[in-house]
Amino acid sequence: MSKTTQLIHSIPVDPLTGSISVPIYQTSTFVQDAPGEHKGYDYARSNNPTRAVLENVIAELEHGAAGFAFASGLAAIDAVVKLLQSGDEILAVDDIYGGAFRLFTHVYRKFGITVNYVDTTDASNVTAAITPKTRLVWLETPTNPTLKISDIKAIAQIAHANGSLLCVDNTFASPALQQPIDLGADIVVHSATKYLGGHSDLIAGLVVTATDELGSEIKFIQNASGAILAPHDSWLVIRGIETLHLRVAEHSRNALEVARYLQGHEAVEQVYYPGLAEHHNHDVALRQQGAGGGVVSFVLKSDTAESAKQLVCSTQLFKLAESLGGVKSLVCHPATMTHKSIPAEKRREAGVADSLVRLSVGLEDVADLIADLEQALRKTGQHKYSVQQEAILY
Numbered sequence: 001m002s003k004t005t006q007l008i009h010s011i012p013v014d015p016l017t018g019s020i021s022v023p024i025y026q027t028s029t030f031v032q033d034a035p036g037e038h039k040g041y042d043y044a045r046s047n048n049p050t051r052a053v054l055e056n057v058i059a060e061l062e063h064g065a066a067g068f069a070f071a072s073g074l075a076a077i078d079a080v081v082k083l084l085q086s087g088d089e090i091l092a093v094d095d096i097y098g099g100a101f102r103l104f105t106h107v108y109r110k111f112g113i114t115v116n117y118v119d120t121t122d123a124s125n126v127t128a129a130i131t132p133k134t135r136l137v138w139l140e141t142p143t144n145p146t147l148k149i150s151d152i153k154a155i156a157q158i159a160h161a162n163g164s165l166l167c168v169d170n171t172f173a174s175p176a177l178q179q180p181i182d183l184g185a186d187i188v189v190h191s192a193t194k195y196l197g198g199h200s201d202l203i204a205g206l207v208v209t210a211t212d213e214l215g216s217e218i219k220f221i222q223n224a225s226g227a228i229l230a231p232h233d234s235w236l237v238i239r240g241i242e243t244l245h246l247r248v249a250e251h252s253r254n255a256l257e258v259a260r261y262l263q264g265h266e267a268v269e270q271v272y273y274p275g276l277a278e279h280h281n282h283d284v285a286l287r288q289q290g291a292g293g294g295v296v297s298f299v300l301k302s303d304t305a306e307s308a309k310q311l312v313c314s315t316q317l318f319k320l321a322e323s324l325g326g327v328k329s330l331v332c333h334p335a336t337m338t339h340k341s342i343p344a345e346k347r348r349e350a351g352v353a354d355s356l357v358r359l360s361v362g363l364e365d366v367a368d369l370i371a372d373l374e375q376a377l378r379k380t381g382q383h384k385y386s387v388q389q390e391a392i393l394y
């Protein structure tokens, strides 16, 4: 059976009524026959039938043992960090999601958990930086926003040889392209706000564990800390997942065309897209995820925050907003938006240039998207000219 067919039918028909759409159990509690005697559900923080469907579907999609749904991607990441204790170290990809950096640095450091950042695109950097205290290796691949690719299989071997867990934030690739657990990861996290939800209409996070043992630890933390996903939002993610493979295939096709267009543009210095043959780890990307996904980033020749800001304010179809993975195309300027919580020096070190622009390529007709970028880039050229004139005047 094809992946798509399997996916669509992994979402069950309601056994009670035959409802083809998963019912939304909007309830806080469940009536018991006698104390402790119930139908598998007692209190909706611990378990909810709508959320349970989503948790089973994501576990299946990611080829894991157990899945868990949280109120946001960051709540999912937070649950994974709670597996650690004071004195433990995290070894993380340097080009990490800004919110994960903020959580690690400004929340967990004071509890005695330290984080070292390395360029994981070369697995030997992980070997060099891993220590006996490294309890968790943290990867994003592709990364946000410079689309760096790391070799999950190679890094899983290094982590396991050291007795460390490997967690992969699989938000950008989504399980439509990449299953990190098949490559050796112990845990996968998602911001389901992005491709899994797919319609820019909710905030949600997911954790999938490779084993039942890790699953029961996450289950305990999910119930103990309580950052669960609500039933209606669980239902929205389930509905998004129904079209995940179709959407991600089309996002990837559009994004590849946009990346090729930008590569040929005179105002563009560099394009980051794993689907381009010129990408640093294109071969690993092909092996690991097949298609390149829907996010493309690029740096302007005139590398100033001003020129990037002018550009992101000039697009019409690409709406200026944080987030990605929705039907409508989005544009953002990471240095002043998603990555503003990372100190400028650290940000630049990780390759997030001042003029870096990130596109979430949507499902519009790609010719219209390219025309939109063309008119915006032309305007940016004019801006560059006027800035130079000003410099001459003063």
Ligand SMILES: *Cc1c(COP(=O)(O)O)cnc(C)c1O
Binding pocket: 072, 073, 074, 075, 097, 099, 100, 140, 144, 169, 171, 172, 190, 191, 192, 193, 194, 203, 204, 205
């Ligand atoms: C958006 C995002 C997150 C955080 O998810 P929220 O749902 O916004 O909390 C984590 N990792 C990556 C890669 C993201 O893009």
